[in-house]
Amino acid sequence: MSNDNDPLVIFTPSGKRARIPAGTPVLEAARKMGVDLDSVCGGRGICSKCQVQPSFGAHSKHGITVAEDALTEFNAVEERYDRVRGLKPGRRLGCQACIQGDVVLDVPPESQVHKQVVRKAATTREIEMDPATRLFYVEVEPADMHAPTGDWERTKAALKREWEIEGVTLPPRMLAKLQAALIKDDYKVTLAIHSAHEGAAQVIGVWGGFAEPPLYGLAVDLGSTTIAAHLTNLVTGEVVASGGVMNPQIRFGEDLMSRVSYAMMNEGGAGEMTAAVREALNGLAEELAKEGAIATGDIYEMVCVMNPVMHHLLLGLDPTPLGQAPFALATNAALDLPARVLDLDFAEEAQVYILPLIAGHVGADAAAVALSEAPQKAEPLTLIVDVGTNAEILLGNTTRVLACSSPTGPAFEGAQISSGQRAAPGAIERVEIDPATKEPRFKVIGCDLWSDDPEFTTAVLHTGISGICGSGIIEAVAEMRMAGLVDAGGLIGSSEATGTARCRPSGRTHAYLLHDGSAEGGPVIEVTQGDIRAIQLAKSALYAGARLLMDEFGTDTVERVVLAGAFGAHISPKHAMVLGMIPDCPLEQVTSAGNAAGTGAQIALINRAARREVEALVHDITKVETAIAPKFQEHFVAANAIPHATDPFTGLRATVPLPDLSFNSGEGGARAGRGNRRKRRS
C-alpha cells in the first residue's frame, strides 16, 4: 500500500514511524500504525478527541525536517470547531488534517485512549486508562421499509461499519432509549458500551446525536468498619471526589465473626445486614456525586473490593459458612453483575465488577492489594501485610506468590483494649517513653503537638483525650518494652522493679499509667496487663501467618515488607518490628502502601486489563489455610514473646539485646523462639 516515496510519519511519544500515502488523514494513519489516538465521533470532526500537535522544522532526534505544508491546510471543519469550542494553538484535528509530507506529530495525553492518569491518593501512582466503558458515536442508516430491519439491528450494523465492533448486545431496557434517541436526533446516536470481557460488550447508555455525557465510576473498598470510595471520571481518569462512611453493619457486630453470628442467630439477620450495606453504598455514592457535581445516575460502573464476609453480605449470600471450616465460599470468581441486582441507584444499566476472592478468609481486598502492590512483579521477596480484624498476608516475588489470613482479632483496631478506641479525634496514636525517666509523651489524633509541648493542653481542648487507638497501643507496648517496663514474656513490672510510680497495681497484675485526665473529668488511660496480652495474641497471629508463608516459600527471611491499609499507613515500622509483629527486615525496606486495597479497586475501575491480571494472579496464588496448619499454632506460640530491643532514638537495632528483666519467670515463659530470630544490621 505504501512505498518509499510516501511521506514519513512519526508519532510521538510512541516513536512509531511509517511511510503513509499522501492524502491520508492523520487519524487513519494513526490507526494503521497502531498509534493510540482517541476518537469518539469516528472521524467526523465533532468530538475533538483526535487532536495532534505537529511540529515543524528540523528534528535532529528523528532525522527529518518537517515543512510547513506537511499537513493540509486548516480546513472549514477545524475552523468551525476552533470558533465554537476552541482549539489550542498549533493543534490539528487528526480526522481533518491530511498528510502531505514528512511530519512529526505529537499525541497529547488527552488525545490518548490509554492515557496515564495520576491518582491523587496517598500513594501517587500512574495507571493506564483502559476503561471497560467507552463512548462511541455512530450514524445509523435510516429505517427502510424495503429492508425492514430494526433500529437496533441497524445500529449494530453501524457499529460494525464505523468501529469494527461486533457482538454487542442491548439490554432490553435500553431498547426504548435507543429508539427514542434515534428518532430524536435523526439516526445519530452516542452509545456507552461496556465490555466486561473480550467479546462480551453491551450498550449501557444511549444519547441522541453526538454527546459527551458525564460518565463516572466508583471504586469502593468495602471494609468491615469503613466504606471508602473514589468517584472517578471514566473518560479522563480524574478522581473528582473521595470519601468514606462507617459501615452501618457495625450495629450488628463490631467484627466480622459477630456479624456471622448475628446472621446465624437471627432469622433474616443476613438480609438486614445486606440491606444496611447497600443503603450505605447508595448514601456514599450520593454524597460523592454531590461533591463531584454529578448525579448518581451518571455512575455507570462500580468496582468493589472486600473481605469474604462483606462480599457475601453485599451479595445477599449467607455468610455463616464462612464462620467455620471449611469456610465454604458461595463463589470465589470475579463477578460482573448489573448494579440493580445490588439495589444500587446508579445509571439504569450500571455494571459492577467485584474482584475475585482468594480463599475463605482472604478476600477481594487482598486481591486488590495484590493488584496494587504486584508482588508477582517484585524481584525482592516481599511480604505484604494488610491488618484489620483479620490480617491478610501475601508473600512472594516473580517466582510465586502465597497468601493467607491470620486471625489477629480486633486489638490492632483498638478494640479489646482497656482504653482502646477506633482511630478518631482524641485517640492517642503516637507514644514515646523516655528510657531513663520512664515518663511518656504522646500525640492524639486531631492535634499536631506532642503532649509535652507547652501549648498541648490548649491545643487538645477541642478533641479531648479519649482513649488509645491501634497504632497508639502498638507504640505504647513497644516503648514499654524498650524502656524496660515490660519483660520478654510481656509482663509489666511493679513500680519497685521498674522504678516508676506509673507502673501501679491493677488487680493481681500491674498497669502503666499513660495519662490521667480525671482532674478535668476525662478518662484515666492505662496500658493494662490484659492490653499487653491482647496485643501479644494479635501480633503472634500476624507473625505466625507471615512465618507460615515463609515456611511454604522455603525461606527464613524477607527482603521487603509492605504495610497496607489504614493500619499500615499509621503504624511505625520500627515499633512493629520491636513488637515482633513482622519478621526482621532492614527498616528502610519497610514501607507503607496506604490503602492498597482501595488503590487496587481504582486500578481495576479504569483499567480493564487489570481485571484479567488480578484474576490470573489470584488463580495462580498459592492459598495457605492457617486454621488447619499445625505449624501455625507452633509459630503462634513461639511468637508470643516481645524480645526485640531497638535504639529508640535512631530506630536502629541495638547490637546487644536488652537484658531480660524477668519480673516473673513463671509467666509468659516462652522465650524468643525461632519465630523471632533476629538479624543484626551490618
Add this chain to the structure above:
Amino acid sequence: MSNDNDPLVIFTPSGKRARIPAGTPVLEAARKMGVDLDSVCGGRGICSKCQVQPSFGAHSKHGITVAEDALTEFNAVEERYDRVRGLKPGRRLGCQACIQGDVVLDVPPESQVHKQVVRKAATTREIEMDPATRLFYVEVEPADMHAPTGDWERTKAALKREWEIEGVTLPPRMLAKLQAALIKDDYKVTLAIHSAHEGAAQVIGVWGGFAEPPLYGLAVDLGSTTIAAHLTNLVTGEVVASGGVMNPQIRFGEDLMSRVSYAMMNEGGAGEMTAAVREALNGLAEELAKEGAIATGDIYEMVCVMNPVMHHLLLGLDPTPLGQAPFALATNAALDLPARVLDLDFAEEAQVYILPLIAGHVGADAAAVALSEAPQKAEPLTLIVDVGTNAEILLGNTTRVLACSSPTGPAFEGAQISSGQRAAPGAIERVEIDPATKEPRFKVIGCDLWSDDPEFTTAVLHTGISGICGSGIIEAVAEMRMAGLVDAGGLIGSSEATGTARCRPSGRTHAYLLHDGSAEGGPVIEVTQGDIRAIQLAKSALYAGARLLMDEFGTDTVERVVLAGAFGAHISPKHAMVLGMIPDCPLEQVTSAGNAAGTGAQIALINRAARREVEALVHDITKVETAIAPKFQEHFVAANAIPHATDPFTGLRATVPLPDLSFNSGEGGARAGRGNRRKRRS
C-alpha cells in the same frame, strides 16, 4: 473399543444397532450409540427417566434371538425403585441394567428426551420435545479449604464432569439459592438450565437434592383483541390449561392504529397500554396456573407471538413509528429476555422468547404461522392468510417464501358493519339465502340450530340475536351475490329489481333485512350498502395483497390456500372464494389451520431448534411492502367487484358466470379485472 464378539445391541424405535462390550450399562450404550434415552440424575438410579423395555426370544425383524440373561439381573437399586415408586412390568432402569448378550431394547416415549407430543388444540399435530429448559441433577464436591473454590465453581465442575456441560452462567440472584440448596442437601442439587442458544446456558432454577419440580411454560398469542395462551409442562410437553382474555388495551382503541394514535396523542399513553397488557398477561397466567394446579412461580419460560404494534407495546417501546412509513421497528430480531423485564410474576429467573418480526407490518405472529404451516417445506405453492385488522399473507413453497400484510381494516372482525359485532354468543355467524325465495336462514354463536328450525326461537333465547360477526357478514354478502341481490359492482338491488321486500330502501341506497327482532325488543339486523362497501374494501385489500405476492413470485395461480387465525377457523372457504377474498384454487385445497400463530408459539416453546428454524426462515423471507407498491393499488381497485358465482349446494364453481344484474352501471363500475380472473375446474 468394541469387536465382533461383543453383544449386539439394537434400540427401537430408532433401529440403531452396534456391538457394545459386555458389562456396559444400557444408558452408557445408548449415549455411545447416540440413542435418545433421557436421564436427569446422571445414571444414579434416582430419576427413572432412562427406563427401557427389553424383549426376549427370536426377533425375526432384527435377525437375532435375545436370551433371558441378555441383561444383568434386576438389582437392588431397581428393586428399591420398584418398591418405592413402581416400575412397569418388564421395564428396566437403563443406568442399572448392564448388557451381557445380544439384546433388543425399546425406548418408550416417556424415556425419550426428544419425545413427540401431540397437541390437544384444534389442529392436532406432533411436535418433537426439545425444550430450552432442562433439569440436571449433580453431586457437587464438598468445599475444601485446601482448594478454596466457591460453591458455584464446584457446581460448574460437576456439570462438566457429569454432563459435559460447559459455559453455564449463574444469574447473581440464583447464587444465594444455590448456596442454600447445597448446604441443605449435602452438596446434591437439581438445576434447571435454560439454554437460549448453543453456548448460552444459564441456571434458572435450583432445588436441593434430586428433585422433580413443576416446570412449566406459557405459549402466548398476543392478539390485538384477544390474548390466548397454553400452559405446558416443559418435561412432558402436556398442555395442562388453555385459555384467553380480552386484550385490555381495547379501551385505548379497538384497532391497532387507534392505539398508535392514542400513544401519539397522550403523554404516557404507550406506557399505560404497556402496563395494561402486562397486567393482563399476569392475570391470564394466574388463571391458567390455577386451572393446571400449579403456581405462577412454576412458570420458567414464555414464548410470545404478536403483531409489531403489540410487540412494541409489550416491550415498552414507542409504537408511533409503526403508524407511518417507513414503519420503523425498534428491533426486528428474535428476543431472549428475562420475564422480570416485562414485569411478569413468573419464576424469578423465568425467560421469555419472542419470535422475530418479519417487517413493520408483518409480525412475530406471522412468523409463528410460518413456523407452524412451514410453507418453505411445501411442494405445492401455498398461500397462507391470517386475517385480523391486518391480513398477514405468506406465499411460498420449497423455492422461496414471500410475506406481506394488507390493511383489511376491521370489517372482517365485524367492526364498521352496521349490525356488526365481535364473534361472541348471539352473533350471526352463518348465513344462507335461498336463491329462489331470497329468504335467509342463519345460525348464531351459542346455538346449534339454523334459524328456520322450529326449535330455534326457544333455543336462541339464552343468547338472543345481537348482531352479525365477521364470518356472518362474509357469508351474507356472498349469499346475497349468489342470490342475485347484489351485482358485481356490489350494489344492492331494490325490492322491485330483486323481487323481495327484504331489499328495502335505506337512505339513498338499499339494505337487505336479515332479521327483525324489534317485536321482541331485539335489534333489526340488515346488510346495508355501507356494509357491502366495507366488505368490498376489506376483501379487495386482502386479495390485492395476495396478488402482489403472486406477482412477486411470478405466478397467476396458487395450489393451496390455508386460512389461519380465528377468522380462518370460522370462515367458509366457499364463501370466501365467492366473495373474491382469496385467489381461485380448488376448493378442497382450501383448509383452515386454526390458530396457527398460537401453534407456532407452542412449537417454539417446547422445541428449541424450532426457534432457530423460524429465525432462519424469517431471515430468508422476501418482505413485500404493500403500502408503497404501485401494483397494490392497481390490484386493489381491480379486486373491488364481486364477480364470482358458485353453485351454493355443491360448492363447485358454475361453468358460466351469473349474469351481471347491473342495477346501476354507474356505481362500482370496476369489473372483474385481472385480479379476479377465474380458472375453470376441469
